[in-house]
Amino acid sequence: MIVKAILISLVAAYGRLEQGWFGQQMIARPIWLSTLVGLALGDVQQGVIIGGTLELIWAGVVQVGATPTEVVTGSVVATSLAIYNNLTVAEAVAIAIPVGLLATLMNTLNSTICIALWSPLTNKAVEKGDTRAIWWLGIAGCATHAAMFFIVAFFAFVAGSAAVQSVIDAIPEVLRTGLSNASRILPAIGIAVLLKFSFDVKYVGFLILGFMLPTFLGFKSISVAIAGLTAALIYFYLSPSEEEVD
Amino acid sequence: MSERIELTNKELNSVFLRSYQALGCYTYDKQQGIPYMRALIPALEKLYPNEEDFLEALKRHNTMFNTTCAFVPFCLGISTAMEEEYANDETGEMDPETIGAVKIALMGPLAGIGDSFFWGTFRLIACGVGAPLAAEGKIIGVILYLLLNLIPSTLTRWYGFKLGYEGGRQFLHKIQADGTLSKLTEASKVLAMVVIGGMIPLIVKFPLSLTLEMGGGTLVLQDVLDGIMPNLLPLILSLIVFKYVNKGVDVNKLIFILLGLGILLTVIGIM
Numbered sequence: 001m002i003v004k005a006i007l008i009s010l011v012a013a014y015g016r017l018e019q020g021w022f023g024q025q026m027i028a029r030p031i032w033l034s035t036l037v038g039l040a041l042g043d044v045q046q047g048v049i050i051g052g053t054l055e056l057i058w059a060g061v062v063q064v065g066a067t068p069t070e071v072v073t074g075s076v077v078a079t080s081l082a083i084y085n086n087l088t089v090a091e092a093v094a095i096a097i098p099v100g101l102l103a104t105l106m107n108t109l110n111s112t113i114c115i116a117l118w119s120p121l122t123n124k125a126v127e128k129g130d131t132r133a134i135w136w137l138g139i140a141g142c143a144t145h146a147a148m149f150f151i152v153a154f155f156a157f158v159a160g161s162a163a164v165q166s167v168i169d170a171i172p173e174v175l176r177t178g179l180s181n182a183s184r185i186l187p188a189i190g191i192a193v194l195l196k197f198s199f200d201v202k203y204v205g206f207l208i209l210g211f212m213l214p215t216f217l218g219f220k221s222i223s224v225a226i227a228g229l230t231a232a233l234i235y236f237y238l239s240p241s242e243e244e245v246d
Numbered sequence: 247m248s249e250r251i252e253l254t255n256k257e258l259n260s261v262f263l264r265s266y267q268a269l270g271c272y273t274y275d276k277q278q279g280i281p282y283m284r285a286l287i288p289a290l291e292k293l294y295p296n297e298e299d300f301l302e303a304l305k306r307h308n309t310m311f312n313t314t315c316a317f318v319p320f321c322l323g324i325s326t327a328m329e330e331e332y333a334n335d336e337t338g339e340m341d342p343e344t345i346g347a348v349k350i351a352l353m354g355p356l357a358g359i360g361d362s363f364f365w366g367t368f369r370l371i372a373c374g375v376g377a378p379l380a381a382e383g384k385i386i387g388v389i390l391y392l393l394l395n396l397i398p399s400t401l402t403r404w405y406g407f408k409l410g411y412e413g414g415r416q417f418l419h420k421i422q423a424d425g426t427l428s429k430l431t432e433a434s435k436v437l438a439m440v441v442i443g444g445m446i447p448l449i450v451k452f453p454l455s456l457t458l459e460m461g462g463g464t465l466v467l468q469d470v471l472d473g474i475m476p477n478l479l480p481l482i483l484s485l486i487v488f489k490y491v492n493k494g495v496d497v498n499k500l501i502f503i504l505l506g507l508g509i510l511l512t513v514i515g516i517m
Contacts, residue, residue, distance in 0.1 A: 120498035182508025184451035190449075227444075
């Protein structure tokens with residue numbers, strides 16, 4: 001059982017690495033991950049069938065009640081439960097719901113590690129020009145995330161779904177909301193750093209314009225960019241060139 | 247006149263391969279910024295043999311970036327071409343800020359287009375074709391699903407990178423020759439400013455949950471603030487953080503202050 005638990009947990013970790021290290025090519029999905037789980041448990045055929053079914057469930061084509069919120073761990077654990085314990089797909093999906101919830105909590109935990117650890121360390125490495133450290137830091141966030149997914153899948157497979165739920169209940173609600181609220185104000189730092197590089201008081205009107213478009217007119221990022229392009233074209237064609245000024 | 251430093255396939259291939267780790271370290275402050283900088287390093291090391299210039303280039307790219315993964319190579323191609331031009335620019339005409347401005351200008355529209363193609367279109371077609379076959383137990387369904395996602399993604403990445411790099415080079419040569427470089431630099435900053443201004447309400451969220459009981463009625467603090475101006479707090483916060491970043495306060499300190507602020511405001515029930 002332990003060997004099988006390790007193998008399916010490796011599939012869960014791979015699912016996360018596909019997004020972070022292998023270009024997020026949209027294949028960290030039930031149809032592919034469940035096939036790999038089937039391979040790990042020695043029943044590829046069953047893995048393919050469950051993978052196809054789960055893919056349709058997540059796409060909303062097939063309804064089975066609630067589905068786990070996190071697709072990688074949710075599908076890996078649901079598939080392994082279905083194959084290992086001979087459950088129907090609908091039963092396995094229902095059991096995997098707390099697993100998806102725990103994985104979502106891991107997303108928050110890992111994002112906290114990324115902002116509190118990897119980002120500050122990167123800033124230090126940039127100051128020193130330590131390219132070796134940057135090489136590692138640039139892939140570190142996904143590595144810690146994949147390790148967490150490994151643990152979640154392993155724990156769920158070995159200890160069962162009830163144990164997963166008790167872990168979730170043990171995490172204080174206020175910490176969860178606190179971290180998620182912090183995540184919503186932290187992008188202000190990214191904006192401030194961008195502004196530091198490009199701020200010039202003569203362009204301040206364009207900054208205000210950009211702020212107003214989503215605030216008062218409901219623009220989204222693509223329409224803001226088109227408005228920006230328009231402003232840039234007006235500026236380009238109507239401002240006098242250097243020769244004309246001289 | 248010093249020798250022109252040309253990038254070879256060796257550096258270009260390294261940049262391209264590193265584009266695959268675009269989500270290797272997603273952070274709230276820089277999003278894909280750290281992996282983007284990491285991907286450019288092979289090119290920057292070759293272009294700036296002088297330690298000081300290299301550090302400056304590194305700092306220039308230690309900023310926020312975010313777009314659909316399949317379009318990251320295209321953006322990297324353009325950044326690489328621009329860095330190559332800047333490193334070899336002897337007239338002093340090219341402003342390094344343009345390199346960042348172009349990055350900022352590209353990421354929003356490309357994310358909009360890319361997400362609808364790769365999340366919305368190719369993935370759904372692949373799912374529609376592959377999943378029913380797989381559900382019947384046919385392994386060809388899985389293979390079709392993989393191919394229908396991997397082929398468009400791989401082609402977009404590879405040709406996007408080539409187009410970004412070679413197209414970027416030709417464009418830069420052209421505008422340098424016809425003298426519109428400095429005006430385009432200014433125009434690109436205008437575009438960047440509009441996009442950054444728009445990011446404030448789009449990515450910074452600062453909703454308050456506090457309500458006060460006042461003489462029989464309840465006062466929702468967020469409604470009061472929205473009455474003054476929507477997105478007032480994201481604007482104020484961004485400007486305060488900018489003020490400190492501009493003063494040279496360590497960004498790492500600001501990260502911990504904001505992290506603590508978010509948790510503190512939640513604990514005392516304001517947020």
